[in-house]
Amino acid sequence: MLKEKANHPDAIPAGETPTPVEGVHPYAGPAGGWGALRAVARTIRDQMGASTDTRALLQMNQPEGFDCPGCAWPDPKHTSSFEFCENGAKAVTWEATVKRVDPDFFAQHSVSELWEWNDHALEDAGRLTHPLRYDAATDHFVPASWEDVFSRAGTALQALEHADQAEFYCSGRASNEAAFLYQLFAREFGTNNFPDCSNMCHEATSVGLPKSIGVGKGTVTLEDFDHADAIFCIGHNPGTNHPRMLSTLAAASKRGVPIIVANPMRERGLERFKSPQHPSEMLLPGATQLASAYHQVKIGGDYAMLSGMMKALLEMHDASMASGGPAVLDLPFIADHCTGFEKLEAYLRAASWDWIERQSGLVRAAIESMAQIYAKAERVIICYGMGITQHKHGTENVQQIANLLLLRGNIGKRGAGICPLRGHSNVQGDRTVGITELPSDAMLDRLDAAFAIQSPRKHGHNAVQALAAMQRGEAHALISLGGNLAVAMPDPDACFAAIRKLDLSVNIVTKLNRTCLLTAKETLILPCLGRTEQDMQAAGPQWVTVEDSMSMVHASRGRLKPPAPDLKSEPCIVAGLAKATLPATRSDWDMLTGNYDRIRDKIEAVFPDFRDFNQRVRTPGGFRLTIAASERRWNTPDGKAHFIVHDVPSRDADSLLLTTIRSHDQYNTTIYGFNDRYRGISGRRDVIFCNQDDLAMLDLAHGDLVDVESEPGRVMQAVTAIAHPIARGSTAAYYPEANCLIPLDDYDAQSGTPAYKSIPVTIRRSA
Numbered sequence: 001m002l003k004e005k006a007n008h009p010d011a012i013p014a015g016e017t018p019t020p021v022e023g024v025h026p027y028a029g030p031a032g033g034w035g036a037l038r039a040v041a042r043t044i045r046d047q048m049g050a051s052t053d054t055r056a057l058l059q060m061n062q063p064e065g066f067d068c069p070g071c072a073w074p075d076p077k078h079t080s081s082f083e084f085c086e087n088g089a090k091a092v093t094w095e096a097t098v099k100r101v102d103p104d105f106f107a108q109h110s111v112s113e114l115w116e117w118n119d120h121a122l123e124d125a126g127r128l129t130h131p132l133r134y135d136a137a138t139d140h141f142v143p144a145s146w147e148d149v150f151s152r153a154g155t156a157l158q159a160l161e162h163a164d165q166a167e168f169y170c171s172g173r174a175s176n177e178a179a180f181l182y183q184l185f186a187r188e189f190g191t192n193n194f195p196d197c198s199n200m201c202h203e204a205t206s207v208g209l210p211k212s213i214g215v216g217k218g219t220v221t222l223e224d225f226d227h228a229d230a231i232f233c234i235g236h237n238p239g240t241n242h243p244r245m246l247s248t249l250a251a252a253s254k255r256g257v258p259i260i261v262a263n264p265m266r267e268r269g270l271e272r273f274k275s276p277q278h279p280s281e282m283l284l285p286g287a288t289q290l291a292s293a294y295h296q297v298k299i300g301g302d303y304a305m306l307s308g309m310m311k312a313l314l315e316m317h318d319a320s321m322a323s324g325g326p327a328v329l330d331l332p333f334i335a336d337h338c339t340g341f342e343k344l345e346a347y348l349r350a351a352s353w354d355w356i357e358r359q360s361g362l363v364r365a366a367i368e369s370m371a372q373i374y375a376k377a378e379r380v381i382i383c384y385g386m387g388i389t390q391h392k393h394g395t396e397n398v399q400q401i402a403n404l405l406l407l408r409g410n411i412g413k414r415g416a417g418i419c420p421l422r423g424h425s426n427v428q429g430d431r432t433v434g435i436t437e438l439p440s441d442a443m444l445d446r447l448d449a450a451f452a453i454q455s456p457r458k459h460g461h462n463a464v465q466a467l468a469a470m471q472r473g474e475a476h477a478l479i480s481l482g483g484n485l486a487v488a489m490p491d492p493d494a495c496f497a498a499i500r501k502l503d504l505s506v507n508i509v510t511k512l513n514r515t516c517l518l519t520a521k522e523t524l525i526l527p528c529l530g531r532t533e534q535d536m537q538a539a540g541p542q543w544v545t546v547e548d549s550m551s552m553v554h555a556s557r558g559r560l561k562p563p564a565p566d567l568k569s570e571p572c573i574v575a576g577l578a579k580a581t582l583p584a585t586r587s588d589w590d591m592l593t594g595n596y597d598r599i600r601d602k603i604e605a606v607f608p609d610f611r612d613f614n615q616r617v618r619t620p621g622g623f624r625l626t627i628a629a630s631e632r633r634w635n636t637p638d639g640k641a642h643f644i645v646h647d648v649p650s651r652d653a654d655s656l657l658l659t660t661i662r663s664h665d666q667y668n669t670t671i672y673g674f675n676d677r678y679r680g681i682s683g684r685r686d687v688i689f690c691n692q693d694d695l696a697m698l699d700l701a702h703g704d705l706v707d708v709e710s711e712p713g714r715v716m717q718a719v720t721a722i723a724h725p726i727a728r729g730s731t732a733a734y735y736p737e738a739n740c741l742i743p744l745d746d747y748d749a750q751s752g753t754p755a756y757k758s759i760p761v762t763i764r765r766s767a
């Protein structure tokens with residue numbers, strides 16, 4: 001049992017290591033710096049060898065270049081001379097690798113053999129070069145013609161009793177053009193089953209924010225960061241997952257803007273930064289300090305922490321009003337724009353500081369100091385990531401952030417707003433152009449009119465529902481436009497078994513991954529071009545469009561030579577599947593894929609926000625989609641912004657929760673390497689980060705081998721416990737290794753987002 005103790009922000013010693021443990025060496029440097037440059041040099045050497053074509057790196061995020069496939073952080077006007085970061089460079093070099101998995105590779109290695117390879121080795125094998133089908137007789141993938149793979153997929157899809165037996169997964173790298181054609185294909189086929197990576201990621205944002213502010217996206221632009229008076233960073237790790245944000249944070253810090261962090265782990269990328277892009281900074285000692293205050297909230301303690309900040313604001317407001325001072329709350333904004341204030345106020349007045357302290361793990365004074373900084377700032381931006389969304393109450397967390405912002409009118413004015421850090425580079429765009437299991441009738445009406453089809457009105461499956469349908473034997477086919485669904489989802493055993501039962505599994509991917517190896521009756525691998533590569537079609541070279549975290553839509557032009565002559569673009573693969581599946585299709589797929597301008601014209605026809613799409617996207621930097629809430633227009637049923645209150649159940653104060661995190665050397669399920677530089681880990685991933693006092697309480701020591709159990713039978717065995725600066729009652733392990741601890745039915749009831757970040761666990765010494 002763990003004894004409850006609220007911890008002061010600075011109560012945890014940074015990186016104390018009592019005994020040496022292999023591969024664990026606290027990292028003293030800043031984020032970025034020489035370490036980042038060395039890592040880039042290493043990955044270029046490993047992936048691109050002697051024939052290094054670093055032109056790719058120089059075209060990244062250029063007006064005439066391609067959008068970095070790494071993350072969804074926007075580029076300054078998309079016209080900067082050189083916008084590039086270590087992890088963007090890894091994403092690009094891993095795509096531009098000189099390694100190949102060709103038919104010889106598959107002749108050499110059976111699927112059973114490849115299954116034993118780790119996730120790093122599978123993707124490190126290189127780029128896929130040929131369409132493949134699984135031959136069960138020999139247990140090998142064998143090359144096949146495009147015609148053959150399309151026709152096999154089409155035959156299997158046509159053989160289904162009804163279209164809802166197929167699941168159309170979409171990962172977030174797909175371009176707007178590819179995703180739009182994909183949803184057209186599935187809807188013309190007859191289903192809205194669109195499990196997508198958003199379901200595992202920012203679904204709590206997509207579901208929570210429309211109810212609060214009328215739009216499921218962020219309200220800020222990059223320029224807003226230049227005008228903010230305070231920035232809060234809650235539950236995200238920019239040094240690793242959106243490193244270009246560090247330049248923005250560093251600029252704010254240099255202006256004297258307080259940056260307040262709430263994160264159970266001390267993340268170097270939130271503490272200090274040395275920009276590898278500024279030679280002057282690189283040559284000088286020191287680095288830019290980022291966080292002005294760092295609060296190590298307990299895992300899952302954000303709801304209580306945010307409640308505490310709002311309670312403190314109310315108390316400050318009361319005190320100021322009583323002494324004839326100014327209002328702390330933005331009363332005119334609340335009166336003119338919002339509903340639900342009284343309910344929120346009653347909830348906050350009833351919440352006890354004792355409950356807030358115990359649930360958040362932060363002392364009242366720390367929370368009050370956050371509230372004071374919030375109240376003093378005229379313009380506040382709150383940024384958040386998976387530390388907020390991937391919880392059983394992720395949607396409530398998101399709405400609590402909106403509540404806090406609304407209290408002082410911090411939405412819809414310059415320098416203020418809500419900033420969800422999106423994941424994949426085009427995950428937001430994929431949603432915008434129709435990848436959703438919950439389409440509106442209005443959108444479907446416009447789609448039907450644009451293509452003379454009748455799309456189904458019945459809502460479809462999200463990711464958890466799709467896997468559950470496969471598990472129950474109700475879904476028989478899985479098409480994946482990118483991604484590695486089986487590894488990304490909770491409960492790998494259940495997911496692996498579910499996919500192996502299918503009649504058809506189609507993987508449209510650049511690289512081999514574990515999901516491709518889950519063989520169904522018919523298993524196909526359709527290798528596609530990457531974002532960085534030339535895409536030649538009937539009308540000449542084509543380019544695609546993407547939407548970043550801040551709703552900027554812009555062009556992405558691949559310039560590199562494709563890794564093999566036989567690859568097709570994602571739009572062309574989708575079109576090939578559609579033609580083979582829908583012999584009576586009403587859409588002219590060849591016309592659409594011959595010139596992507598025509599796909600964009602159709603996107604414009606279905607989504608009015610894309611007016612003059614082809615023209616506007618040709619201006620450098622592209623254009624911003626309309627976000628009504630940024631202009632204080634609230635697209636809610638009553639036209640108001642809503643304070644929304646929930647009674648989130650209390651966490652058992654004695655329990656230990658596990659959160660799952662990304663290392664610095666991975667892109668989701670793609671493991672680039674085994675180092676996690678900023679957390680001081682090298683050459684391994686089999687660790688669990690623990691608070692020193694928690695370890696002592698469990699009679700364990702730094703370096704002990706432990707088993708981690710979430711419920712009877714769900715055990716992650718023999719991992720090394722590491723004493724780390726992490727909040728009390730909180731532990732962390734790497735994703736996807738820890739996914740075995742999460743049952744498939746442990747998710748946020750409102751959004752369906754798996755509770756990847758609050759897994760109740762017990763830890764014991766390994767036998």
Ligand SMILES: Nc1nc2c(c(=O)[nH]1)N[C@H]1C(S)=C(S)[C@@H](COP(=O)(O)OP(=O)(O)OC[C@H]3O[C@@H](n4cnc5c(=O)[nH]c(N)nc54)[C@H](O)[C@@H]3O)O[C@H]1N2
Binds near residue numbers: 071
């Ligand atoms: N290089 C690289 N870039 C990426 C990715 C990648 O894997 N590699 N993935 C992309 C994708 S798809 C996504 S969604 C984003 C993910 O970007 P992030 O949201 O930054 O992702 P995580 O690694 O899951 O980190 C979550 C952070 O939340 C903290 N945290 C965990 N639990 C809690 C909690 O209960 N409360 C609070 N306040 N904090 C908590 C963790 O300590 C960690 O710092 O990054 C994108 N960019």
Ligand SMILES: Nc1nc2c(c(=O)[nH]1)N[C@H]1C(S)=C(S)[C@@H](COP(=O)(O)OP(=O)(O)OC[C@H]3O[C@@H](n4cnc5c(=O)[nH]c(N)nc54)[C@H](O)[C@@H]3O)O[C@H]1N2
Binds near residue numbers: 482
């Ligand atoms: N425990 C735990 N689980 C998690 C998370 C967590 O924080 N903790 N995070 C969740 C989140 S936020 C997400 S977004 C999901 C990620 O889930 P996914 O999006 O399914 O996974 P990725 O690892 O990003 O997908 C990698 C694969 O995409 C393919 N690929 C790469 N580039 C391209 C391309 O340009 N086109 C195509 N067609 N394919 C390409 C490659 O073959 C590669 O193997 O995982 C989720 N799972």
Ligand SMILES: [Mo]
Binds near residue numbers: 422423
């Ligand atoms: Mo994500």
